[in-house]
Amino acid sequence: MQFRIATWNINSVRLRLPLVERFVAEFAPDVLCLQEIKCREEDFPLAALQQLGFSFIEVNGQAGYHGVATLSRIPMTRMSSKRFCGADHARHLATALTAPDSGGVVIHNVYIPSGGDIPDPGLNPKFEQKLVYLGRIAEWFARPENRSERMIILGDFNVAPLENDVWSHKQLLTVVSHTPVEVEHLEGLRAAAGWVDPVRLHIPPTEKLYTWWSYRSKDWRASNRGRRLDHIWTTPSLAPHVHRVTVADAARDWPQPSDHVPVIADIAIP
């Protein structure tokens, strides 16, 4: 079985429902993981998204901020929604594909805290919370009972780990999202389950690659001061079966865009 999975920080699913519809029409994902839906479950545009063919939809939402949702055309069940940093934030949703030929793939859709402006956990509680979140989610995946052979973790990680994941490694070393301490914490999460980054297997680390461009620039493509904040990782056994990856950067030019663009992986389940 082959399927296409995508992650997209949508920055309000209600406001940008037309963009989700356009993305689905143009890119036909079988599984779509959204972050920053910014609504409660009861306000989620369920019927409109079911009409796009997603018969299986799970939502972990809250009013106004954060929130994640996982939509699937393939049979899928909800597993859990953890609060890794203690705060009452809707930032995680685990589901599992249940179709017999889907390999029982477990999908962790995450929205890691942004971390505020000052990269010092002593001065900035938001930065501390980000590091705590990364530490706790790593601890969770380090426990064998929380792992399985075929897993995907994807979402807005709010960390650009590699030098070519940002427009200027040197200038962003002290900017939240690319500081060494965040990169170390993200590496802790990666190592906890032996996660592989198949996006960088397909697009080599020597190439610049971004998934986010700030709203605060006149011409995002001309200035191109982007960062790769959105990621799709798989367990080692799944990584060789990711046969294509796409960053749908055209979506950054759609009307009233999100500041993030979708990242897509095509996976053939062995």
Add this chain to the structure above:
DNA sequence: ATGGTGGTCCTACCA
């Protein structure tokens, strides 16, 4: 060096 934009939901807070 600074301020630049955008979403939620009514006043700041968050990104």
